[in-house]
Amino acid sequence: MTPSIASRLAxxxxxxxxxxxxxxxxxLVLAGAGSGKTSVITTKIAxxxxxxxxxxxxxxxxxxxxxxxxxxxxxxxxxxxxxEGHGLTVSTFHTLGLNIIxxxxxxxxxxxxxxxxxxxxxxxxxxxxxxxxxxxxAEAINQVQAAISNWKNDLVLPGQALSxxxxxxxxxxxxxxxxxxxxxxxxxxxxxxDLILLPVTLLRDDPExxxxxxxxxxxxxxxxYQDTNVSQxxxxxxxxxxxxxxxxxxxxxxxIYAWRGARPENLVTLGEDFPRLNVIKLxxxxxxxxxxxxxxxxxxxxxxxxxxxxxxxxxxxxxxIRVVVNRHEEAEAERVASxxxxxxxxxxxxxxxxxxxxxxxxxxxxxxxKLQHYQVPYKLSGGTSFFSRGEIKDAMAYLRLLINPADxxxxxxxxxxxRREIGPGTLEKLANYATDRGTSLFAAxxxxxxxxxxxxxxxxxxxxxxxxxxxxxxxxDGGDALAAIREMLRDMDYEAWLYQNASAPTIAxxxxxxxxxxxxxxxxxxxxxxxxxxxxxTASTATETDDVESAISRLVLRDxxxxxxxxxDSDRVQLLTMHASKGLEFPHVYLMGLEEELLPHRNAIExxxxxxxxxxxxxxxxxxxxTLTLTLARQRKAYGELMDCTxxxxxxxxxxxxxxxxxxxxxxxxxxxQARGQDAIAGLRSLLG
DNA sequence: GTGGACTCGATTTTT
DNA sequence: TCGAGTCCAC
Numbered sequence: 001m002t003p004s005i006a007s008r009l010a011x012x013x014x015x016x017x018x019x020x021x022x023x024x025x026x027x028l029v030l031a032g033a034g035s036g037k038t039s040v041i042t043t044k045i046a047x048x049x050x051x052x053x054x055x056x057x058x059x060x061x062x063x064x065x066x067x068x069x070x071x072x073x074x075x076x077x078x079x080x081x082x083x084e085g086h087g088l089t090v091s092t093f094h095t096l097g098l099n100i101i102x103x104x105x106x107x108x109x110x111x112x113x114x115x116x117x118x119x120x121x122x123x124x125x126x127x128x129x130x131x132x133x134x135x136x137x138a139e140a141i142n143q144v145q146a147a148i149s150n151w152k153n154d155l156v157l158p159g160q161a162l163s164x165x166x167x168x169x170x171x172x173x174x175x176x177x178x179x180x181x182x183x184x185x186x187x188x189x190x191x192x193x194d195l196i197l198l199p200v201t202l203l204r205d206d207p208e209x210x211x212x213x214x215x216x217x218x219x220x221x222x223x224x225y226q227d228t229n230v231s232q233x234x235x236x237x238x239x240x241x242x243x244x245x246x247x248x249x250x251x252x253x254x255x256i257y258a259w260r261g262a263r264p265e266n267l268v269t270l271g272e273d274f275p276r277l278n279v280i281k282l283x284x285x286x287x288x289x290x291x292x293x294x295x296x297x298x299x300x301x302x303x304x305x306x307x308x309x310x311x312x313x314x315x316x317x318x319x320x321i322r323v324v325v326n327r328h329e330e331a332e333a334e335r336v337a338s339x340x341x342x343x344x345x346x347x348x349x350x351x352x353x354x355x356x357x358x359x360x361x362x363x364x365x366x367x368x369x370k371l372q373h374y375q376v377p378y379k380l381s382g383g384t385s386f387f388s389r390g391e392i393k394d395a396m397a398y399l400r401l402l403i404n405p406a407d408x409x410x411x412x413x414x415x416x417x418x419r420r421e422i423g424p425g426t427l428e429k430l431a432n433y434a435t436d437r438g439t440s441l442f443a444a445x446x447x448x449x450x451x452x453x454x455x456x457x458x459x460x461x462x463x464x465x466x467x468x469x470x471x472x473x474x475x476x477d478g479g480d481a482l483a484a485i486r487e488m489l490r491d492m493d494y495e496a497w498l499y500q501n502a503s504a505p506t507i508a509x510x511x512x513x514x515x516x517x518x519x520x521x522x523x524x525x526x527x528x529x530x531x532x533x534x535x536x537x538t539a540s541t542a543t544e545t546d547d548v549e550s551a552i553s554r555l556v557l558r559d560x561x562x563x564x565x566x567x568x569d570s571d572r573v574q575l576l577t578m579h580a581s582k583g584l585e586f587p588h589v590y591l592m593g594l595e596e597e598l599l600p601h602r603n604a605i606e607x608x609x610x611x612x613x614x615x616x617x618x619x620x621x622x623x624x625x626x627t628l629t630l631t632l633a634r635q636r637k638a639y640g641e642l643m644d645c646t647x648x649x650x651x652x653x654x655x656x657x658x659x660x661x662x663x664x665x666x667x668x669x670x671x672x673x674q675a676r677g678q679d680a681i682a683g684l685r686s687l688l689g
Numbered sequence: 690g691t692g693g694a695c696t697c698g699a700t701t702t703t704t
Numbered sequence: 705t706c707g708a709g710t711c712c713a714c
Contacts, residue, residue, distance in 0.1 A: 063703090064703045064704080065703045065704080066703085066704080067703085068703085092703080092704065093703095093704080094703090094704045095704090118704085119702095119704090138709090138710095139697095192704050193704090195704080196704095224703085227703075256701080257701085257702085257703075259700085259701070259702090260701085260702065260703085262703095359700065359701075360699090360700050360701075361700085361701085362699075362700090382702090501690090556704090557704060558703095558704065559704095577700085577701065577702095578701080579700090579701045579702075579703090580701090580702090580703095582703090598700095601700055601701080602700095603700065604700085604701095616701080637705075638699085638705090639698090639699070639705070639706095640705025640706070641705080
């Protein structure tokens with residue numbers, strides 16, 4: 001054994017070592033919160049390369065978020081030396097799918113330069129399709145979009161959706177689905193769900209492609225396996241087929257995305273599909289105090305389990321979990337804010353050591369006000385994405401059209417931005433003509449027959465636009481693609497258009513700066529993997545335009561830009577939803593709003609998914625390293641009305657002796673309690689009297 | 690193009 | 705209740 005891998009292994013506990021060494025067959029690692037699962041995955045990759053002599057280019061590790069992929073890549077990079085890690089795949093499921101599609105364009109019937117539609121682009125297309133017959137409201141579009149996404153995630157194709165439609169609504173959605181798929185194909189475009197669906201159907205239907213990818217990937221590792229959906233599981237299954245060499249790591253107790261298609265039962269299915277499955281449990285927690293873990297264990301003990309596990313730690317018992325009952329929501333926010341302020345001094349902690357977790361984003365509003373009042377620096381997760389900004393959508397549409405002239409969506413977005421006096425009338429006639437001829441809008445502009453359908457002036461204007469785009473494209477192919485893009489933005493004077501349309505010059509300035517940031521990011525993204533690029537370039541005849549193309553896709557997948565946001569590691573209190581907190585840890589955690597109807601959420605109670613809410617609470621609790629404070633309000637304003645709140649059932653499910661209550665009405669000293677009882681009786685009498 | 694009146698909804702959102 | 709988003713009149 002090489003010394004470096006031996007010392008890595010020695011740092012792991014026996015169960016973790018077992019998980020690393022289990023390489024001959026299918027392996028499921030049930031990794032409790034804080035049990036060092038990332039160490040297992042990264043060490044296992046190093047073990048496969050250094051100890052088993054497997055080439056890194058035969059290994060694929062997949063995660064759900066770009067962030068997780070980046071962190072994993074970095075940790076593996078530290079373990080492997082020199083060229084050992086060359087060609088290793090550590091990516092999200094979606095990026096893996098994107099690469100498969102890029103490698104199998106012909107087999108899939110797509111052309112080079114295909115566009116990747118983000119959910120907003122997809123919605124725009126659906127709106128178009130659904131509004132053809134009658135005006136449809138936004139809600140209906142959202143519903144159909146969700147239905148289509150669910151179908152795709154469940155590997156249900158339009159034909160099957162149509163034949164299984166139970167009612168008119170589903171039938172309608174299924175017909176839109178069919179049209180949607182057809183249009184995407186015509187646009188030479190794929191959506192996010194296609195990034196998994198298309199590879200799965202290809203591998204299922206094309207034995208040669210299957211053989212190609214099985215030859216390429218010999219070992220897979222999957223993180224957060226409980227969050228996989230049907231199509232993601234099938235992708236892993238198809239790729240690992242007969243070889244059965246994979247490791248999946250997950251925790252059914254942290255499954256909080258079932259509402260979005262995740263199938264935690266994939267953990268069980270795995271045992272059925274692979275009888276040789278080696279199940280290894282990691283139960284030692286390296287994060288939290290004994291008290292916090294005991295509370296977490298007791299709470300989650302109320303959920304049914306296929307695989308029982310109990311977390312333990314040797315970090316000492318630590319402090320009791322405090323439960324603070326407040327008069328109302330404002331008092332709750334006030335309390336949390338002021339407590340962070342004092343605790344920071346008392347504990348000599350930094351702002352970043354604190355996190356406040358809540359069920360819904362709206363809960364952050366009041367808290368923000370209080371934190372501002374006390375001048376506590378904080379960072380709010382979520383918020384409007386860079387990519388939903390209009391100027392970014394415009395720039396992305398230009399890029400997409402340059403790479404993929406069939407992308408009608410991109411064409412429509414920017415054909416008249418900045419103004420080129422190409423109005424709805426012209427576009428409608430152009431669309432009719434293109435439909436008749438079975439071509440894209442952009443291609444139709446080049447056709448001579450168009451002159452018969454449109455006034456000369458309109459044809460001229462369209463021609464000027466396409467000529468402009470064609471010119472940029474030629475410059476891109478001829479050399480420095482990014483220089484051509486920057487030149488394009490200057491030539492068409494996008495900046496002037498921004499100034500015309502902004503309410504203030506500073507806003508226009510900021511927007512233009514955003515566009516340049518986007519282009520800078522594009523450049524960075526192209527330089528991100530010089531090794532891979534070199535490899536691709538030798539393997540095929542990759543041009544710089546190909547690089548721009550793949551960089552744009554990565555940009556759509558939110559890869560590189562969010563990295564920049566992360567690098568801002570200023571010292572601030574974190575405000576997060578419990579969902580967003582998964583995978584993170586903090587010395588001091590505040591969990592707000594432990595009330596019935598909020599956590600568990602009322603909708604969850606209604607539809608009977610309290611178990612997932614319990615897991616959500618479990619995730620929240622297990623984020624805490626040293627101290628945990630749970631807060632709730634007796635009254636809360638909801639829908640404009642003041643509502644009395646009931647403490648969350650989850651509080652009753654925690655071990656009484658691990659909690660330290662503050663302000664609880666029915667656990668005060670008996671005298672007070674009796675006094676209030678008298679009051680109540682008196683009140684009742686007065687009511688009756 | 691813009692702002693004021695009006696309507697509607699109110700949980701979470703890895704890519 | 706409050707706020708975001710939509711729509712219409714100017």
